[in-house]
Amino acid sequence: GAVVSQHPSRVICKSGTSVKIECRSLDFQATTMFWYRQFPKQSLMLMATSNEGSKATYEQGVEKDKFLINHASLTLSTLTVTSAHPEDSSFYICSARVAAAGGNSPLHFGNGTRLTVT
Amino acid sequence: AQSVTQLGSHVSVSEGALVLLRCNYSSSVPPYLFWYVQYPNQGLQLLLKYTTGATLVKGINGFEAEFKKSETSFHLTKPSAHMSDAAEYFCAVSDQTGANNLFFGTGTRLTVIP
Numbered sequence: 001g002a003v004v005s006q007h008p009s010r011v012i013c014k015s016g017t018s019v020k021i022e023c024r025s026l027d028f029q030a031t032t033m034f035w036y037r038q039f040p041k042q043s044l045m046l047m048a049t050s051n052e053g054s055k056a057t058y059e060q061g062v063e064k065d066k067f068l069i070n071h072a073s074l075t076l077s078t079l080t081v082t083s084a085h086p087e088d089s090s091f092y093i094c095s096a097r098v099a100a101a102g103g104n105s106p107l108h109f110g111n112g113t114r115l116t117v118t
Numbered sequence: 119a120q121s122v123t124q125l126g127s128h129v130s131v132s133e134g135a136l137v138l139l140r141c142n143y144s145s146s147v148p149p150y151l152f153w154y155v156q157y158p159n160q161g162l163q164l165l166l167k168y169t170t171g172a173t174l175v176k177g178i179n180g181f182e183a184e185f186k187k188s189e190t191s192f193h194l195t196k197p198s199a200h201m202s203d204a205a206e207y208f209c210a211v212s213d214q215t216g217a218n219n220l221f222f223g224t225g226t227r228l229t230v231i232p
Binding site for chain 1: 127152154159160161162163164167208219220222223224225227
């Protein structure tokens, strides 16, 4: 149980275009999902916390107008990288926790999306 | 504030040898501690977690970790390395207030030498 599906797994786009990444909890409801960015050989950096039915909470230094997050249902959050540039190329990972499970329950991670902007 | 320090970005062991990956944490409140494993181009998979109770925690794939409050450590061990253990390992900490975020260490890449 507790599977998080992330799509697409890889995407290549041209500079200036927008890319949408989906994160779905397949067998559980998640009121909160998290979006991370991982640079090569580095750790995961939290970008934003996605809350179902409300605005996302962005970490300091993350441009909310560039990384649009929508959490329209209890099983789906999307991250849209707008007007992508080569420096946005990275590995993006989402995670989710079972709704109301509390802080000691583990996060369930998607398999990540490798974004390459040419 | 919470943070995690993983000593050693790369660790190499021979197949069958002991695996020891170090993690020290900093937390102003009682922590929850986690170890995750990441295979290339994949997300993270939970190995084990410490919340409360027994300080020696057993996880999947033969891994275990011991919470030592006096040393603020949560080192990950496995008695005998297997080739399939080669991956990136992340230690993470969160607090017990119900806040949802995890703070990750920088990761340790484990190489297993045949």
